[in-house]
Each structure stands twice: as C-alpha cells, then as structure tokens.
Amino acid sequence: MSPRPLVLVTVGTDFHPFRRLAAWADRIAERHPGIDVLVQHGSAPPPRHARGRAYLDHAELRAAMEQAAAVVCHGGPATITEARRAGRLPIVVPRDPRRGEHVDDHQLRFVARMSAEGLVHACDGEEELRAAVDKALTSPADFRAEPPAAGAGPRDAAERAGRLIDTLVATRRPAPPPATAPAPAAPAGRRPDVTVVIPTRDRPRLLRDALDSVWAQDYPGGVHCLVVHDQCAPDPSLAARGGSPPRSTSVLVNARTPGLAGARNTGLLAAATELVAFCDDDDLWLPGKLRRQVGVLAADPDAQLVCCGIRIRYGDTTAERSLDTAQVTLAELLRSRLTELHPSTFLLRTSAVRGGVGLVAEDIPGSYAEDYEFLLRAARQAPVRNVPEIGVQVRWHARSYFSGRWETVSGALRWLLDRHPELRLQRRGLARVTGQIAFAEAARGERREALRWVGRTLRTRPAEARAHLALAVLCGLSPDAVLRALHRRGRGV
Structure with a gap:
C-alpha cells in the first residue's frame, strides 16, 4: 500500500498568529482524508484534522520539504529559499498586516516580486490555495524547482533573499543617513524630555558616578533620572539632586520581579516622558x-530604538566596540548578539514599550540576556538605529554578576531558544547560543550535558569556537581564565 502524499504547510516563526493559512490547511485535510497534511502552525491554534506541530527544527523542516508533494508556506524569504533548495516550487500565502498577521506589508510585496519572476506560486484566497495544492498533487512536475548551483550554499541564498527583502522594506521609510555622517542634532524647537532608568543594587559609589555622567550631558532638554533600587535599601538623598538645564532624580524600589528585568520595568512604567533611556x-x-x-x-x-558604540574598561585594558552602520535588522541580530548594542546605550520611544515591543521579559531566568531578548522584539517592529560613535563607557569587573552563575546562564539561553524559535533559521546564530550553553554546562561541571550541547553545536556549525572552548574546559582549562582572556579584548563568551 503506497503512503499518502504529504502536503507540508509552514507558517514560520513570527509571533503574530497566521490563523488564516492554518485554518485553510486544516480544511484541506478534512476534505481530503487521503492526503497527509502536516501543519507547522506556530502561535496559531493547532489543527483538528491535519497533523500539527507548533515548530519544526531545521532538520525536520528540510526533511519534510524534500518528502512533500506540495510545500505551502508564508512569504518569509528564508522559508521560500529553503523550499527551493529542496527542489520545490513553494505555494505561498503572504502574511497580511491588515489582518494582524505581520507588522508591515513586506511579505505582500516580496511575494509579488518573486511571483513575477516565476520563483513562487502565489495564492490570495482559500479556493486558489486548494486549486494549487490539487494541481501540485496531479501535476508534480509543475511544482518542481531547480536547486541552487554547486557553491551557492544556504547562507548565500538566505543572504541574497534577505538583501532583497531589506530593499523592499526600506522603500517604506526614509533612508537612514550614511554611517560616516555625524548624527543629526535634535531640531532647536523640538527637545523632548528624557527619563533615564538606572537600576542599582548595593553599588552606591558607582551609582553616583553614573548619575554624574548623565547629568553632565549637553542635551538642552529635560532629563529625569529614575534610580530603581533592586533588593537593597533605597537612598532617599539621591532625590535631592537637581540642576539646569532641567535635571531631576527620583528614587524608586523595584516592586516587580526581583532582578534587573523587574527593576527596568519599574522605571519604564513610571516614565512620564516621550523618550526613555x-x-x-x-x-x-x-x-x-x-x-x-x-x-x-x-x-x-x-x-523606535537607537543605540551607539561602547568603550569597555576591564582592569587596566580598554577596548572600543562600534558598528559602522546606521541601522541593524532582525536578521543581523539573529546571526550575532552584536554586543556593541549594550543596554546602557538604549534610547527608545515610550510609545514603543507600551505598544508592540512590550516590557523587558521578567520570566527569563536570572534576567540573563534580557537586553538581547528585548532587542529581538524591538527589531521585529523596526530596524534598530545606531550612532556609529562611542557614547558609553562600560565597566566590566573581574567577577561579574553572572560569571559564576552558570546554571542560570544555561537556563536563560534555553529559555531564549524556546521563546525565539526564529533563531533556528540562522545557523550561525543558533550555533552561537547552543555553544554558549555548552560552555556554561562545561563550566559548571556537567560533562554529559556539555557534550550533548557541543555535539548539537558542531552539527549546526563545525567552526563555532564556543563549542571548542567548552571542550577545552572539559579537558581542564579554567572557565575563568577563558573569560579573563576574552574580556581583555572586549569580548565575552
């Protein structure tokens, strides 16, 4: 008995639910019991008649595409590229922002361009989708695609698609200034007040230095500092500080989840200005x-969010880190953490926090990597802007808050992979995170768990240095020695 033909339907990993496509696929399965319909439904409700999986890892997705008689997907360039690499002409239903399926219309325009070039079979409605699937099952040759030529690897294909989608999206907003141009000054008649949220915990001398550096800014608008004491007694004397141009300080106590994320959110929710830093x-x-x-x-x-370069001080060494670009996309953040985008450089619109970006994640273990997770959500809404100049001095200490808390680090990174499955679409970024988990497990002496994550990392990207560092730690190298060597170069694991 021959197996049922497989129809793969994948909605991608965007947090917006794509209920429309998932429901259409489920009705195809209901009406055609002789077809095996597998629906990767993401945040949409699971199907009742088709097989459902919230997410598929890269290996599972590729295997399903190669087996499928028809591949139906959303309009994401990475998914379309992967389907064509598997030899399939994808049947594509782009996400529509008017239905709450995406933040903008870039998929609509991208799919229109790809359809015009014959690279996808685009569908706008349920009847059209059903007809396309029927045709793929009865005339499979019409839905085959030539895989890329030898040497055109998945990274090259994804980057080409990414450049095209970035070009299409860029037409919706004014082009950013060149990276080499100086950042524009605020218009003379428009000087919005800024709230600066400064979480603190038992570091009074360092805190006063930080406050002085904020107060010394030459910005002519109002600046109000919110000092949020986390798990320590507040210092009411700080509230007496004031100055001109308008400068003031308030003292708060973190009444939310203990830790950095809760303290940041306490300040964000108390901010009454247009901008917050x-x-x-x-x-x-x-x-x-x-x-x-x-x-x-x-x-x-x-x-919505702008960052700048940093100068890292570690002991008697100094390293400068700055990006020579005016904006950073979500795809770039998935590939690399880009530690140049440090939280002490964040300046954002308060409306963004109360709108699509949201608050800092308080459920991430130990607040580790909360800044990176916040950046990922912000970049989903709009590219992160950047001033390619050094604007903040970051002081790393010989024993940082997280350097000895490897179990927390490992748990937080696992949480990050679960919360942001789109990391799986970037092999370099996925290997970076799994390599960090491998190093953390090795540092805390969990040999079997460390080897498991080393193996996963090397299968994803054999050149990932963090996996090799984890192996070195398992062979006796001190993890603290590794951190010290990296910190002297302005780097971390």
Missing part, C-alpha cells in the same frame, strides 16, 4: 551621547 549603575555616559541619539529619533519618526 537605560543606564546601568556601573556604566558612564560620554559627552554628547544623548544629544546625538535624540537627533536620530527626531530625524526619523519611524525609528
């Missing part, structure tokens, strides 16, 4: 930082 209590803002960043937001109404 972060500064850690052991970091220093350098002259001109705030003025240049406000200028970026003033010049681009679509921008």
